[in-house]
Amino acid sequence: MNLHSLTIKELRRKLAAKEISPKDIVSDLLARIAAVDPQIHGYLRVNAEDALTQAAQAELDKPLGGIPIAIKDNIAVSGEGCTCASKILENYVSPFDATVIRKLKDAGAVLLGRANMDEFAMGSSTENSAFGRAHNPWNLACIPGGSSGGSAAVVAADEAIAALGTDTGGSIRQPAALCGCVGLKPTYGRVSRYGAVAFASSLDQIGPFTKTVEDAALLMNVISGYDALENTSRPVPVPDFTASLSAGVKGLRVGIPREYFIAGTDPEVQAAVRQAIDWYADHGAEIVDVSLPNTEHAISVYYIVATAEASANLARFDGVRYGRRSPDGTDSINTYSKTREQGFGSEVKRRIILGTYVLSSGYYDAYYNRAQKVRQLLRRDFTEAFKKCDVILTPTSPTAAFKAGEKSDPLSMYLADIFTIAVNLAEVCGISIPCGFTASNLPIGLQLIGSHFDEARLLATAQAYEQGHSWHTRKPTL
Amino acid sequence: MVCRFWGVNSQSLNVAYVASLARIDLSKEEEALFQSQLGKVLEYARELQQVDVSSVPDTPVDPNLPTNVLREDVVRPSLSAAAALRNAPQQANHLFIMPKIIE
Structure with missing residues (x-):
C-alpha cells in the first residue's frame, strides 16, 4: 500500500x-x-x-x-x-x-x-x-x-x-x-x-x-x-x-487588489488565478475591487527591514559559544571575522552587510527609519482593504518554478517575492493552495490573505x- | 534633511568598511561583486524617498502591533552549565575560551 x-x-x-x-x-x-x-x-x-x-x-x-x-x-x-x-x-x-x-x-x-x-x-x-x-x-x-x-x-x-x-x-x-x-x-x-x-x-x-x-x-x-x-x-x-x-x-467578500494583477506576471499564472476568481464568484462570493497602493514599495521596505534585523540576529554567530570557529584567528577580532568569512555563504554575507549599512550612523534615518514608516503605510493599506472584504485573493508567485541558476543576480531573485512580502510586513496571515498547472506541467499557486488572527x-x-x-x-x- | 543622504546612496556604500563593521572578512573578488550587487539593490530601494510618509507618526499606534512584554525578574529553570557549554568550540572550567582580548 x-x-x-x-x-x-x-x-x-x-x-x-x-x-x-x-x-x-x-x-x-x-x-x-x-x-x-x-x-x-x-x-x-x-x-x-x-x-x-x-x-x-x-x-x-x-x-x-x-x-x-x-x-x-x-x-x-x-x-x-x-x-x-x-x-x-x-x-x-x-x-x-x-x-x-x-x-x-x-x-x-x-x-x-x-x-x-x-x-x-x-x-x-x-x-x-x-x-x-x-x-x-x-x-x-x-x-x-x-x-x-x-x-x-x-x-x-x-x-x-x-x-x-x-x-x-x-x-x-x-x-x-x-x-x-x-x-x-x-x-x-x-x-x-x-x-x-x-x-x-x-x-x-x-x-x-x-x-x-x-x-x-x-x-x-x-x-x-x-x-x-x-x-x-x-x-x-x-x-x-x-x-x-x-x-x-x-x-464572502473576496478582495482583488488591482496592484497584484500587473504586467510581468506570467500569463498562465494570471489565467489560472482569474479562473479561481470566477469560481468564487460562481459559488456565491462577492468579488470586491480593493487597492493596496503601497504594494510597489514592499520589496524595498523588506530588504531594508529584514536585512537590518538579520545583521543584528546573526551577530551571535561569532565562534565563541557555539558553531564553527576559524582556527586562523590570531586575536579575538580577527577570529570573529575569519569565522564569519568561512562559515557564512555569499547571500548571508550580502544581507548582513546591507543590514549593517542601513543601520549605520548617517544612513539610519534615510534607510531604516524611512522603511519602517513606509511599512506602516503598507499595514494601513491592509487595514483599509479588510474594511471592504473578508479575504484578499492574489497569485502567490509571479511565475511557476524557474530553472536553477536562472536568477543569478540578487535583485532579480528578490523580485520573485513581490506577492508574498507585504503579508509579512503587515503581519497578517496568508495561505497558498494549488490552482492549476502550466503547459509544461508546473504547479501554480493561489494566495489567499486573511486579516490578523483570521x-x-x-x-x-x-x-x-x-x-x-x-x-x-x-x-x-x- | 533625510533626503540629503539619498543623493549619494549607492556610491556611499563602502563594502569593505561595512564588512569590517559586521566582522566579516571578504576576498577582493567578493568585495567587488558585493559592491556592484548591493549598489543595484540600494538604487532600487531609492524609490522609497518618493513616498509621502508625513501621515505616519514616529511611534506607530496600532492595537495589532505587539507591545512590550515584561515579567518578574525571578530565577526560572534553565539550561545547565554543561548543556550550555556543550556546543562551545573551546571551553574549560565552565567558561568559554577565546583568544586574549586585553593586551
Missing part, C-alpha cells in the same frame, strides 16, 4: 481502524525517501532508526499520533542538529526543543527528518543551501522555491505527510506554490517562534506544509497559541480550525476551493 501518498486525515482513519501501524507509515516513507530523495535532496538528514523508535512509541489517541512530519532545519529539536543549511552550524546540537516541536511531540507526531532550505532562510530557491540545492519534484531542473524549499519538496514528493517551515517574506507560501502543496503563514504572534533560529524577528513565522487544507487546519490546531517563552506570541484564543472548514463562500476564515475559503477542484490530487512523476 502506498501509505506515503496519503494525507494526515486518511492515515489517522486507517490507524484508528487498526488497518495499519505508525511503524508501517514510517517504513513506507523511509523506502520512499530512499527511492526519490537522491533526486530531490529535500532532506538534509533522516534518522531512520529514531523515527522507527518514535513510531513504536506513538500514542494513537493524540491528535497527530503516529503521523511523520519533516522539520525545516532552522527549528530546534533537542539532541539533534540544527544547521540552518549553513557551514557555521554544521556540528551544532540543539540543547532544547522549540515550542512547536514540544507541541508536535505532545500531539504524538513522529519527527522524520530535517528539511533542506536556503542558508538561514535567506533565499527564494533553496539554491543557497551550503549542503547542495534541492530540486523541484515536478521538474528536477527547476528550483522548489525557498527558503523552505526542502519542506515543500518532501511533501509534494510524498516523502513526508506534512512539514514545518518558516516564512519571513514568503518562504512557506512561495515554495508551496511552486511545488503544488498547501502552505500557510500564520498571523504574526499566532505561533511561538521559541527555538526557531531568528532571521528577521519582526517578520518570521512558523507554519505548516500539507497536502490538503484540512491537514493544514489539523497542524495549526497543534502548533498555535500563546507561549510565555516567546514575547511576541499573542494571548489570542485559538479556535478549532477544523470546525469551521465547511463554512463555504456564500456571501486563519479560520482563511482556511474555510481555501477549503471551499480545494473541494471544488482536483489540483491537489495530482502527483509528480518520479
Whole structure:
C-alpha cells in the first residue's frame, strides 16, 4: 500500500481502524525517501532508526499520533542538529526543543527528518543551501522555491505527510506554490517562534506544509497559541480550525487588489488565478475591487527591514559559544571575522552587510527609519482593504518554478517575492493552495490573505476551493 | 534633511568598511561583486524617498502591533552549565575560551 501518498486525515482513519501501524507509515516513507530523495535532496538528514523508535512509541489517541512530519532545519529539536543549511552550524546540537516541536511531540507526531532550505532562510530557491540545492519534484531542473524549499519538496514528493517551515517574506507560501502543496503563514504572534533560529524577528513565522487544507487546519490546531517563552506570541484564543472548514463562500467578500494583477506576471499564472476568481464568484462570493497602493514599495521596505534585523540576529554567530570557529584567528577580532568569512555563504554575507549599512550612523534615518514608516503605510493599506472584504485573493508567485541558476543576480531573485512580502510586513496571515498547472506541467499557486488572527476564515475559503477542484490530487512523476 | 543622504546612496556604500563593521572578512573578488550587487539593490530601494510618509507618526499606534512584554525578574529553570557549554568550540572550567582580548 502506498501509505506515503496519503494525507494526515486518511492515515489517522486507517490507524484508528487498526488497518495499519505508525511503524508501517514510517517504513513506507523511509523506502520512499530512499527511492526519490537522491533526486530531490529535500532532506538534509533522516534518522531512520529514531523515527522507527518514535513510531513504536506513538500514542494513537493524540491528535497527530503516529503521523511523520519533516522539520525545516532552522527549528530546534533537542539532541539533534540544527544547521540552518549553513557551514557555521554544521556540528551544532540543539540543547532544547522549540515550542512547536514540544507541541508536535505532545500531539504524538513522529519527527522524520530535517528539511533542506536556503542558508538561514535567506533565499527564494533553496539554491543557497551550503549542503547542495534541492530540486523541484515536478521538474528536477527547476528550483522548489525557498527558503523552505526542502519542506515543500518532501511533501509534494510524498516523502513526508506534512512539514514545518518558516516564512519571513514568503518562504512557506512561495515554495508551496511552486511545488503544488498547501502552505500557510500564520498571523504574526499566532505561533511561538521559541527555538526557531531568528532571521528577521519582526517578520518570521512558523507554519505548516500539507497536502490538503484540512491537514493544514489539523497542524495549526497543534502548533498555535500563546507561549510565555516567546514575547511576541499573542494571548489570542485559538479556535478549532477544523470546525469551521465547511463554512463555504456564500456571501464572502473576496478582495482583488488591482496592484497584484500587473504586467510581468506570467500569463498562465494570471489565467489560472482569474479562473479561481470566477469560481468564487460562481459559488456565491462577492468579488470586491480593493487597492493596496503601497504594494510597489514592499520589496524595498523588506530588504531594508529584514536585512537590518538579520545583521543584528546573526551577530551571535561569532565562534565563541557555539558553531564553527576559524582556527586562523590570531586575536579575538580577527577570529570573529575569519569565522564569519568561512562559515557564512555569499547571500548571508550580502544581507548582513546591507543590514549593517542601513543601520549605520548617517544612513539610519534615510534607510531604516524611512522603511519602517513606509511599512506602516503598507499595514494601513491592509487595514483599509479588510474594511471592504473578508479575504484578499492574489497569485502567490509571479511565475511557476524557474530553472536553477536562472536568477543569478540578487535583485532579480528578490523580485520573485513581490506577492508574498507585504503579508509579512503587515503581519497578517496568508495561505497558498494549488490552482492549476502550466503547459509544461508546473504547479501554480493561489494566495489567499486573511486579516490578523483570521486563519479560520482563511482556511474555510481555501477549503471551499480545494473541494471544488482536483489540483491537489495530482502527483509528480518520479 | 533625510533626503540629503539619498543623493549619494549607492556610491556611499563602502563594502569593505561595512564588512569590517559586521566582522566579516571578504576576498577582493567578493568585495567587488558585493559592491556592484548591493549598489543595484540600494538604487532600487531609492524609490522609497518618493513616498509621502508625513501621515505616519514616529511611534506607530496600532492595537495589532505587539507591545512590550515584561515579567518578574525571578530565577526560572534553565539550561545547565554543561548543556550550555556543550556546543562551545573551546571551553574549560565552565567558561568559554577565546583568544586574549586585553593586551
